Amino acid sequence: MTLVFDAHVxxxxxxxxxxxxxxxxxxxxxxxxxxxxxxxxxxxLAVDHRDGNAFVxxxxxxxxxxxxxxxxxSPWRGRGALDExxxxxxxxxxxxxxxPAVQGFDLLDGQADPLVEAAAARGWPIYVRTGTPxxxxxxxxxxxxxxxxxxxxxxxxxGATDFWIDARPALERAPNLYADTAYAPWDVVLAGLAAPPIxxxxxxxxxxxxxxxxxxxxxxxxxxxxxxxxRAAILGGTLxxxxx
Amino acid sequence: xxxxxxxxPSEGGEGGRYDSRxxxxxxxxxxxxxxxxxxxxVFTLDGLWHPSPAENDRVAAWVAEAPDRLVAFGTVDPRLxxxxxxxxxxxxxxxxxxxxxxxxxxxxxxxxACMDPIAEVAAxxxxxxxxxxxxxxYSTPLQIAALARRHPDVPMVLxxxxxxxxxxxxxAAVTGTPNLWICLCGTPNAGMRAVVARCPSQRLLFxxxxxxxxxxxxPFAAERIAEVEQLEIEExxxxxxxxxxARALLRLEEQVG
Numbered sequence: 001m002t003l004v005f006d007a008h009v010x011x012x013x014x015x016x017x018x019x020x021x022x023x024x025x026x027x028x029x030x031x032x033x034x035x036x037x038x039x040x041x042x043x044x045l046a047v048d049h050r051d052g053n054a055f056v057x058x059x060x061x062x063x064x065x066x067x068x069x070x071x072x073x074s075p076w077r078g079r080g081a082l083d084e085x086x087x088x089x090x091x092x093x094x095x096x097x098x099x100p101a102v103q104g105f106d107l108l109d110g111q112a113d114p115l116v117e118a119a120a121a122r123g124w125p126i127y128v129r130t131g132t133p134x135x136x137x138x139x140x141x142x143x144x145x146x147x148x149x150x151x152x153x154x155x156x157x158x159g160a161t162d163f164w165i166d167a168r169p170a171l172e173r174a175p176n177l178y179a180d181t182a183y184a185p186w187d188v189v190l191a192g193l194a195a196p197p198i199x200x201x202x203x204x205x206x207x208x209x210x211x212x213x214x215x216x217x218x219x220x221x222x223x224x225x226x227x228x229x230x231r232a233a234i235l236g237g238t239l240x241x242x243x244x
Numbered sequence: 245x246x247x248x249x250x251x252x253p254s255e256g257g258e259g260g261r262y263d264s265r266x267x268x269x270x271x272x273x274x275x276x277x278x279x280x281x282x283x284x285x286v287f288t289l290d291g292l293w294h295p296s297p298a299e300n301d302r303v304a305a306w307v308a309e310a311p312d313r314l315v316a317f318g319t320v321d322p323r324l325x326x327x328x329x330x331x332x333x334x335x336x337x338x339x340x341x342x343x344x345x346x347x348x349x350x351x352x353x354x355x356x357a358c359m360d361p362i363a364e365v366a367a368x369x370x371x372x373x374x375x376x377x378x379x380x381x382y383s384t385p386l387q388i389a390a391l392a393r394r395h396p397d398v399p400m401v402l403x404x405x406x407x408x409x410x411x412x413x414x415x416a417a418v419t420g421t422p423n424l425w426i427c428l429c430g431t432p433n434a435g436m437r438a439v440v441a442r443c444p445s446q447r448l449l450f451x452x453x454x455x456x457x458x459x460x461x462x463p464f465a466a467e468r469i470a471e472v473e474q475l476e477i478e479e480x481x482x483x484x485x486x487x488x489x490a491r492a493l494l495r496l497e498e499q500v501g
Contacts, residue, residue: 014434016412016438133379161378185467186464187458213433213471223467
């Protein structure tokens with residue numbers, strides 16, 4: 001039985017799209033998704049980190065182990081951000097989510113490094129949303145990944161849209177970087193990212209609910225002509241392996 | 245259904261772009277039949293990097309294989325002194341219905357003065373101008389709106405509905421510019437919902453960007469059609485976006501498509 005594990009969902013009330021835990025679990029049931037990593041809404045990425053961490057931790061506790069929380073904290077908070085990560089870890093967090101466009105930092109300004117180190121020390125993968133110029137780009141994330149070879153990074157959105165062209169060079173630059181399949185058509189993007197020598201072992205499935213059409217995101221992986229082993233890895237096996 | 249954003253496949257070879265490989269118009273029309281597309285608006289792909297009269301001729305010839313199903317748009321290098329003359333040739337002699345520009349690939353900003361003579365020719369023909377949008381530095385919706393406001397008689401189209409990061413800006417551009425239209429093509433689902441809710445329904449269009457893939461079947465185009473068909477909007481608005489608005493903008497005869 002293939003494990004289907006969604007690498008990124010945002011829970012809560014967003015600016016233009018919202019999602020409750022109940023709606024998420026219903027969508028997962030409908031689409032055959034077993035588990036999902038959940039990040040809090042944009043407000044909690046930007047400013048209200050403690051609220052966000054508590055919110056996703058509670059949703060995870062109520063989910064019967066289907067939802068797993070990301071921790072969020074602002075690189076601008078310095079020591080306070082590390083304390084927040086520790087609190088989130090005690091509350092069940094298993095990964096770190098960063099969004100330079102929403103949180104307002106430069107991936108290479110050094111401010112995120114303590115958070116990355118703290119996540120790596122816990123064995124957490126780090127989801128970083130990419131695609132927004134000028135400070136949320138795949139090749140910048142690849143440099144951050146090179147600085148931190150002990151950590152695993154998920155390249156959120158893989159540069160969608162016009163920085164898809166950078167996603168493959170980013171994967172080539174940093175072996176500890178994994179591509180997210182959200183928004184990326186298999187025929188014009190994903191097949192190129194998965195081509196040797198990178199290989200399908202460096203891709204992870206996400207729906208990016210509620211910003212996406214989740215049924216389309218999920219159906220893509222049935223339409224893509226892949227072998228069973230590759231499909232299972234992309235849909236969940238690889239992400240499962242990255243988690244502590 | 246009218247697909248307002250399709251690329252003629254690359255000619256391939258050293259000048260080939262993306263994974264596009266040559267296929268015939270007849271082959272693509274067969275795919276359109278499978279996808280439920282009546283008419284496709286077709287632009288160049290290779291000509292975005294190397295605009296030329298010869299490439300406009302190739303697009304016109306490709307479309308001429310199925311004139312009842314395919315509509316051609318041309319492109320020019322707006323900095324060349326003969327840009328207006330080539331625009332006139334496209335919209336006159338070649339019978340093209342509009343123009344397509346990809347400013348960041350073609351290395352100009354949409355509101356630069358070099359676009360004015362081209363827009364004047366388009367105005368004389370009542371032809372729309374479609375732009376790639378959603379990508380800084382030189383393809384943002386408000387840059388395109390700035391040009392549209394200088395040429396209120398020319399319908400201009402945001403060819404990608406702001407893409408991932410500029411759909412809010414696209415909404416502001418369209419709602420503040422009466423001659424600016426918006427094509428949902430690569431806009432994320434949350435953005436599509438917001439665009440449909442906030443923009444005038446008579447200026448909504450839909451496109452797939454077909455032509456970028458290697459196979460004539462264009463699987464990602466099918467994905468985008470499925471997404472717009474599943475979009476939770478009023479059927480009347482969907483029908484306008486997928487068909488009626490494009491027919492009006494292109495001034496298609498009823499028997500076409």
